[in-house]
Amino acid sequence: MKVLVLNGPNLNRLGKREPGIYGSTTYDDLAASLVAHGRKRRLAVEVRQTNHEGDLIGWLHEAADEGCPVVLNAAAWTHTSVAVGDACAQLTGLLIEVHISNVHRREPFRHHSYISAHATGVIVGLGVRGYEHALDFIADEAQTDIE
Ligand code: DQA
Numbered sequence: 001m002k003v004l005v006l007n008g009p010n011l012n013r014l015g016k017r018e019p020g021i022y023g024s025t026t027y028d029d030l031a032a033s034l035v036a037h038g039r040k041r042r043l044a045v046e047v048r049q050t051n052h053e054g055d056l057i058g059w060l061h062e063a064a065d066e067g068c069p070v071v072l073n074a075a076a077w078t079h080t081s082v083a084v085g086d087a088c089a090q091l092t093g094l095l096i097e098v099h100i101s102n103v104h105r106r107e108p109f110r111h112h113s114y115i116s117a118h119a120t121g122v123i124v125g126l127g128v129r130g131y132e133h134a135l136d137f138i139a140d141e142a143q144t145d146i147e
Helices: 027-040 053-066 082-089 129-142
Strands: 002-007 044-049 070-073 095-099 121-124
Touching: 002 027, 002 053, 002 129, 027 044, 027 129, 053 070, 053 082, 070 129, 095 129, 121 129
Parallel strands: 002 044, 002 070, 070 095, 095 121
Antiparallel strands: none
16 A cells, blocks of 8 residues: 655754754664654655755645545645635545644744644654654554455
8 A cells, every 4th residue: 555654844854954853763773764664664655855856746636636645744835825724625535644743842833834734643742753653643544464
């Protein structure tokens, strides 16, 4: 089963970006580990990142058309983008919202999400391990590893 793991702005800077908040794992290492983890759970994981909002909206439309599950860290657009929220509203598969940091312990502007109302569930503050938990949830729901 195809799963899209979609990442918004600045997440390509993981490892270099505010490591005290986001940790030392690089984006490339994270992407490789999620593909490998997906393979173990019989998920065909595609990890993508963009700094351009239209790219993310296009990928969400792709997921909507295909009905495939999405793991989404929309980063700052989480808190600002009605358009990303509207694209999430069109999804029919599972949508797991992930944030590396615990946004609720941070500035008030990070407490609101345009995505959460459309999400199956939300994982915040578990570091990059949150993405793996999201994939495990999707695999468990789909029972992909049961013949
Ligand atoms: C983030 C939290 C957002 O508030 C922030 O803008 C990010 C990353 C996280 O993963 O913790 O870029 O989504």
